[in-house]
Amino acid sequence: MxxxxxxxxxxxxxxxxxxxxxxxxxxxxxxxxxxxxxxxxxTGFTASFSTPDTYVYKVDTVNVPESIHGYFDGIYFVDQNEVDGYNAGKERLDAGESDALIVFPEGFDETVAKRDPEDIPNIDIYYNSSRVPSAEAYTNLVRILDSYEKSISNVFDINNTEKQYDLSTxxxxxxxxxxxxxxxxxxxxxxxxxxxxxxxxxxxxxxxxxxxxxxxxxxxxxxxxxxxxxxxxxxxxxxxxxxxxxxxxxxxxxxxxxxxxxxxxxxxxxxxxxxxxxxxxxxxxxxxxxxxxxxxxxxxxxxxxxxxxxxxxxxxxxxxxxxxxxxxxxxxxxxxxxxxxxxxxxxxxxxxxxxxxxxxxxxxxxxxxxxxxxxxxxxxxxxxxxxx
Amino acid sequence: MDEILELKNVSKTFRLSAKQRKIEHTDSKLRVAVSDLSFGVEKGEIFGLLGPNGAGKTTTLRMISTLIRPDSGDIIVGGSSAVSSPWDVRSKIGFLTSELKLEDFFTPNYIYDFFSSLHNVDEKVRDERKQFLFEKFGIDRFAEVRIANLSTGMKQKLSIAVSLVHDPEIIIFDEPTNGLDVITSRTVTDFLLELKSRGKTIVVSTHIFSLVEKLCDRVGILIDGVLVACGSIESVSDGMSLEDRFFDMYRKVMDKRQ
Structure with a gap:
């Protein structure tokens, strides 16, 4: 057999x-x-859905307060440019000349300093999600401004050191x-x-x-x-x-x-x-x-x-x-x-x-x-x- | 009488599929292929099974070769029953039919050795037998050529060689010269006579009268699954030519049916 x-x-x-x-x-x-x-x-996905590490986001601002102007200066991947009002900024964003437009309310620093819960200033960030750099710029700006917000009323930090917190091998x-x-x-x-x-x-x-x-x-x-x-x-x-x-x-x-x-x-x-x-x-x-x-x-x-x-x-x-x-x-x-x-x-x-x-x-x-x-x-x- | 092959009251009925019923224009779900078939083949003779297409010749040979089982009756091949001991029967017979194909991908050399292994043929014997058969049929020149590239005649000759790898006592060939040119056909019939002279028993099915007259010692005439005559060619012919006698019997069967 x-x-x-x-x-x-x-x-x-x-x-x-x-x-x-x-x-x-x-x-x-x-x-x-x-x-x-x-x-x-x-490789294709990575290239299509992210920008190179050296990319610098072109961010237009309207009424940028002094405090944040200085904050942006310290961030190497953001190239901030003050424009003359929302319309001018939107035109540049539509034309692809900038990646995002941030419109601050007038007297932003003063309003923040008052710390009045009834009068919280709102920051408008305009972007174009169909363009990868613009979508990324939005995500990064939200993160940056969040971090700025925390820095002016910092009570405690979470995982803010160089240690490795994710213990997965x-x-x-x-x-x-x-x-x-x-x-x-x-x-x-x-x-x-x-x-x-x-x-x-x-x-x-x-x-x-x-x-x-x-x-x-x-x-x-x-x-x-x-x-x-x-x-x-x-x-x-x-x-x-x-x-x-x-x-x-x-x-x-x-x-x-x-x-x-x-x-x-x-x-x-x-x-x-x-x-x-x-x-x-x-x-x-x-x-x-x-x-x-x-x-x-x-x-x-x-x-x-x-x-x-x-x-x-x-x-x-x-x-x-x-x-x-x-x-x-x-x-x-x-x-x-x-x-x-x-x-x-x-x-x-x-x-x-x-x-x-x-x-x-x-x-x-x-x-x-x-x-x-x-x-x-x-x-x-x-x-x-x-x-x- | 030394009968080496004996069919005892063998019957076989096939169930027809809806497609087959449509093709054959019948409402009957069953078709009797062979009915109460009994005959014997003596050792060393060539027995011819003669009949028109659909008479039951191939079914009979397939039952003898154990490819299909009879519904009733028994077939004794060299003392072994094809119903209860099919393995014994398979080692005693060499079977060739147009239904059995060789894999196109392989060479004659490989395929011969493969079937020799399955029949447990000793390597030395295998090589001697292969050399003889390949030379006999002129296959030796094409021994390393893929079967797909061989002519129809050469494929048929290789099929015959492969069916004889184990030097069987009983050789069963279904329409051995079908589709062959005259030269190959002659080679095959001459080889069958040579096998007979070496004491082999041969059963061939055919509808070619001249082939039966040239080759066979005895003949069985099968019409509509029923053996209507069996014996020596002289006794079956009954003073007429075999062809005339066949049509005479065929007409009688058809008249009876109507």
């Missing part, structure tokens, strides 16, 4: 690895494209980001990897009439099923690794956390558990897809039939992105696919429980074995294998 399974696995792998088109499109392109696209998107930032985003992306990659090869391996052989040639040999149906599922799982795993590598390398750029996200904080144990969860998940996905493909008459039909399963799995996968905590109760880990997503999230979040990981892997492996038996029985069914 063992040698027949190995013979079939070797044939399936040869079919894949000796076809440069399949290798490029399934193993190399996904990782490479994900890295390039995500990096490009991350790089490891914690990484685990938080990865546990929210990666499970969903990994499920997408695993499904994409499986979809490109599982229907081809079974429905494709049916469509081309080559499966019947295999069925008249003295090889048992279960050997054929095991050989196919193991080889497709292996290729899907490689495809998943390629996609995951591309994602992990480009994710810091995508989420704007370059320098703060680093996957090197995970230990060997974390990677081993992750690999076990991913492998067992692949086996479930491949088994289900193989059964669907066995029902289909053509690869196209199989791909169409597999789509609802993919959509369902995507819905399950996004649960980790809502920020809710991973369930601890082992019962949740008896739900196929959901268990894998939650386990991945927990492992990436470095908060996994060994019992839940074992439950997930055991359930996935058991389910795969049951599905494999079903597939072997389907290979025996002439209605399924020879349907036209």
């Amino acid at each position: 063992k040698s027949n399974v190995i013979t079939i696995i070797r044939k399936e792998l040869r079919r894949f690895f000796f076809d440069p088109r399949l290798v490029i499109s399934t193993l190399i392109l996904p990782g490479l494209l994900i890295y390039l696209v995500y990096s490009f998107m991350g 790089q490891k914690e930032v990484t685990s938080k980001v990865f546990s929210m985003i990666l499970p969903m992306l990994i499920m997408v990659f695993l499904f994409s990897g499986c979809m490109s090869i599982a229907p081809e391996s079974i429905a494709g052989e049916k469509e081309r009439g080559t499966i019947a040639t295999l069925l008249v040999t003295p090889v048992s149906r279960s050997e054929i099923a095991i050989g196919k599922i193991l080889s497709v799982s292996f290729i899907a795993l490689l495809s998943g690794i390629s996609s995951a590598a591309g994602t992990i390398l480009s994710l810091p750029k995508l989420v704007g956390l370059s320098g703060q996200v680093d996957a090197s904080g995970y230990g060997i144990g974390d990677y081993v558990f992750m690999l076990l969860v991913i492998l067992s998940t692949i086996m479930v996905i491949v088994s289900v897809m193989s059964i669907i493909s066995a029902f289909a008459r053509t690869v196209k039909e199989a791909n169409t039939a597999v789509l609802p399963l993919m959509i369902l799995s995507m819905l399950v996968s996004v649960t980790t992105m809502f920020g809710s905590s991973v369930p601890n109760d082992a019962v949740w880990y008896l739900i196929p696919l959901y268990n894998s997503v939650q386990c991945m999230s927990a492992v990436f979040g470095m908060s996994y429980s060994l019992v839940n990981v074992i439950t997930t892997v055991s359930l996935n492996v058991s389910l795969s074995i049951v599905l494999l038996i079903v597939l072997a029985k389907m290979f025996n069914s002439e209605r399924i294998m020879f349907s036209r």
Whole structure:
């Protein structure tokens, strides 16, 4: 039995690895494209939604009081320019000649000095949110004026020293980001990897009439099923690794956390558990897809039939992105696919429980074995294998 | 009589899908492909199964080769039942039909070795047998060319070679010369006669009368899933040409049906 399974696995792998088109499109392109696209998107977002660090905001003022004039002088990224009234300032703002216009009420300093709760002066800041420098200028001016307001009536400070107050480590930032985003992306990659090869391996052989040639040999149906599922799982795993590598390398750029996200904080144990969860998940996905493909008459039909399963799995996968905590109760880990997503999230979040990981892997492996038996029985069914 | 293959009251009915019923203009949900079929094939002979399209020839051969199971009856191949011991039967037969295709991606060399492995053929024996068959059919020159790039005739010859990787005692060929040019067709028929001279038992299905007359020791005529005649060509022909005798029987069956 063992040698027949190995013979079939070797044939399936040869079919894949000796076809440069399949290798490029399934193993190399996904990782490479994900890295390039995500990096490009991350860099593009950063460039589109922020100005360079050296940018100086052009701020027009009307009736700027002496006290604030001096305050602005000390801020290097603000170039203050007094204009002749609101209309002149608005014209310059509309023409893009300035980034913001601040209109102070007349006698601002005197009114502030009175400290009359019934007579609080209002500062108007005009800006254009469709222009990145103008939107940023507004945010910064609000911050600056807030800080000025505090400085003239300062009673106490909060976090106003050079100390580091955010005690989160790089490891914690990484685990938080990865546990929210990666499970969903990994499920997408695993499904994409499986979809490109599982229907081809079974429905494709049916469509081309080559499966019947295999069925008249003295090889048992279960050997054929095991050989196919193991080889497709292996290729899907490689495809998943390629996609995951591309994602992990480009994710810091995508989420704007370059320098703060680093996957090197995970230990060997974390990677081993992750690999076990991913492998067992692949086996479930491949088994289900193989059964669907066995029902289909053509690869196209199989791909169409597999789509609802993919959509369902995507819905399950996004649960980790809502920020809710991973369930601890082992019962949740008896739900196929959901268990894998939650386990991945927990492992990436470095908060996994060994019992839940074992439950997930055991359930996935058991389910795969049951599905494999079903597939072997389907290979025996002439209605399924020879349907036209 | 040393019968190596025996069909005992074999019947097979297919369920028709709505699409098939529409195509065949019938309201019946079932179609009897083969009804109460019984015949035997003697060791070392070439037995021809003759009949028009849809007569049940391919279904019969598919049941013998264990691709499908009969609804009732049994098929004994070299002492093993195709119903209860299909694995034993598969190792005793070589089966070739136009439905069985070889994967286009691979080379003849690889695909031959692959099927040899599945039949547990020893490597040394495999290489000797491959050399003989490849030389016989002129495949050796194309041994490392992808099957996708081979001609139809060469693909058919490779399929024959692959069906014989394990040197089976019983060889079952469904329409072996279908779609082949005259030269390839002749190569195949000559090879079948050579196999017979080496003591192999061969069952071929065809609707070509000349092929039956040239090759077969005995013939079974199948019309509408029923074996209407079986025996030596002389006894079945009953003083007429095989073709005339066939149409005579065919008319009688059709008249009876109407």
